[in-house]
Amino acid sequence: MAEVRNTILAALTGLALAAAIPVQAQVKIGVITSATGPTAFVGIPQKNTATLLPTRIGDLSVEYIQYDDASDSTQTVQLTKKLLSESRIDALIGPSGSPNAIGVLQFIAEAKTPMLAPVGTGAVVLPMDDQRRWAFKAHPNDSVVSEGLISAMTKRGVKTVGFIGRNDPYGDVWYKTFAPMAEKAGLRIVANERYNREDTSVTGQVLKLMAASPDAVLVAGVAADAALPNMQLVDAGYKGPIFQTHGAATPAFIKIGAKKVEGALVVGPLLLVIDEIPDSVPTKKVALEYLAKYEKQFGAQPPIFGAGVWDSGLLLQHAIPQAAKKGKPGTPEFRAALRDALEGAQDLVTSQGVVNMTPQDHSGYDERGRVLMTVKNGKFSLVRD
Numbered sequence: 210m211a212e213v214r215n216t217i218l219a220a221l222t223g224l225a226l227a228a229a230i231p232v233q234a235q236v237k238i239g240v241i242t243s244a245t246g247p248t249a250f251v252g253i254p255q256k257n258t259a260t261l262l263p264t265r266i267g268d269l270s271v272e273y274i275q276y277d278d279a280s281d282s283t284q285t286v287q288l289t290k291k292l293l294s295e296s297r298i299d300a301l302i303g304p305s306g307s308p309n310a311i312g313v314l315q316f317i318a319e320a321k322t323p324m325l326a327p328v329g330t331g332a333v334v335l336p337m338d339d340q341r342r343w344a345f346k347a348h349p350n351d352s353v354v355s356e357g358l359i360s361a362m363t364k365r366g367v368k369t370v371g372f373i374g375r376n377d378p379y380g381d382v383w384y385k386t387f388a389p390m391a392e393k394a395g396l397r398i399v400a401n402e403r404y405n406r407e408d409t410s411v412t413g414q415v416l417k418l419m420a421a422s423p424d425a426v427l428v429a430g431v432a433a434d435a436a437l438p439n440m441q442l443v444d445a446g447y448k449g450p451i452f453q454t455h456g457a458a459t460p461a462f463i464k465i466g467a468k469k470v471e472g473a474l475v476v477g478p479l480l481l482v483i484d485e486i487p488d489s490v491p492t493k494k495v496a497l498e499y500l501a502k503y504e505k506q507f508g509a510q511p512p513i514f515g516a517g518v519w520d521s522g523l524l525l526q527h528a529i530p531q532a533a534k535k536g537k538p539g540t541p542e543f544r545a546a547l548r549d550a551l552e553g554a555q556d557l558v559t560s561q562g563v564v565n566m567t568p569q570d571h572s573g574y575d576e577r578g579r580v581l582m583t584v585k586n587g588k589f590s591l592v593r594d
Contacts, residue, residue: 235269236529236538238262239276239292240518241303246280247406250432250461252305254503254515255327259302261502262522267530269538278304285309286316293320299538300325300547302347302521305514307333307378314340321541323548325524327517329431329456330382334571341571345551347517347524349478349562349574351386354455357476357579358387358427359394364594365450367425369399371418373411373438374429376403383429383454399423406434415441425449431456432512436466443469450474455579459512463584475582475589478513478561482582485591492577495523496560520559527554 240259243252256275264271274296278284285304292298293316300323304310307330314333317324318340326333331350334341362370370391374380380403388398400421402414415438418426426449428438435457442451451473453462458477463470479486479496486493499519503511528550536542554573557564562578581592 236266236271237296237298238271238273238525239289239296239298239301239303240273241276241278241285241288241292241301241305241309242518243280243305243309244277246278248280248306250459250512251514252277252280254511255303255305255518257507258499258503258511258515258518261499261506261519263526266526267533269529269533271525271529273302274298278309280306280309282306282309282312286312289313289316293317293322297539298322299544300525302518302525303327307382310344311378314344318343321548322544323551325521325551327514327521330378331386331572332378332382337569337571342552342568343548344571345524345566346572347521348572349455349578350570350572351383351454352390353572353574353576354476354579355383355387355390356576357581358452358454359390359396361474361476361581361592361594362396362425362450362452363394365425367396367450369397369421369423369425371400371402371421371423371426372398372429373400373402373404373414373418373426375431375434376405379431379456380429387427387429404430404434404438406431408434408437411438411441414438415445415447418442419445419447423449425452427452427454429454429456432459432461433465436462436470439473440466440469452476455513458582458589459514461512463587463589466584467587470584471586473584474592475584476579477582477589478516478578479580480513480516480560481589482580482591486580490577491558492560492562495558499560516560520561520564523557523559524551524554524564527551527557 242256244256276288307328310326327347453475455477531550532546535546554566562574564573566573582589
């Protein structure tokens, strides 16, 4: 009897010990955001959103290993190398900044590990090459937004455009994207100006824009700094329409610009005007789910930058079960199959639109991910035209 009792106790002890040992995650996802530093307004909602991603996908548990690169591209590289070599991640979500993401392309390609970058510029995935085949972009490409801007311009009879953009990769890529598309559509660019993110005045650039007398002006800036050219154009008496890229589709743009950005025309994601979007739009349901979860957890609606991380999570939920059929997490076979499954994503509904990846297009968003908005009474409002 004592022997049986001891056997039972030993079994129970073994079960208790097994329960006490933490179950290791089967899939490891690295997350790098700029939660501090100059790009924190982008990185904070991305960091927050990462905490909302599922810890179980299909039959696999998922661990997210999150770091802050402090908006420093050198730290981004160091953290990426650490995640790849020490944590042996299966995929990377991040980093926050476009230059940071471009800076780690070499390393994710050498490690043959997919990266889902929640950034704006298409330079992360275009032109496609051996490095970029491991990179995916969880925001619509600039060309998709540019098509929307050009459509809105032509509908308003615009023939000539003045361009003013950031003096960095965001502004440069935007000009290189917009200029040939505008020319093809019969629009002529009559001025091309730049400003720095830290500038407090763009008087000289505005004077040159005014001298060129464009029918419309396009500002390629991000958040608060996109408001500066808009405000000073208004101060200078410019009467034509002022267009903004999706980089301006943030509360900070309205907060800084106040009444001087009223009437600005912005092409961006439907997240900002979700209440005005018909229920028949498939993206609305997914977007509302993200907004509700973020607001419940953090007490505020997320800036659009967080949506790229949320949609990265949706892409992984699509791809991980497929990759698990061809390899075990933590192996080269799994990472290669994960890359292939991401590239094969078709008709995937996300918070920013519908994704159809191809070997040549690792963003996959089309016009269904954009809307034309204006600033009206201190908030974004849908333009129906």
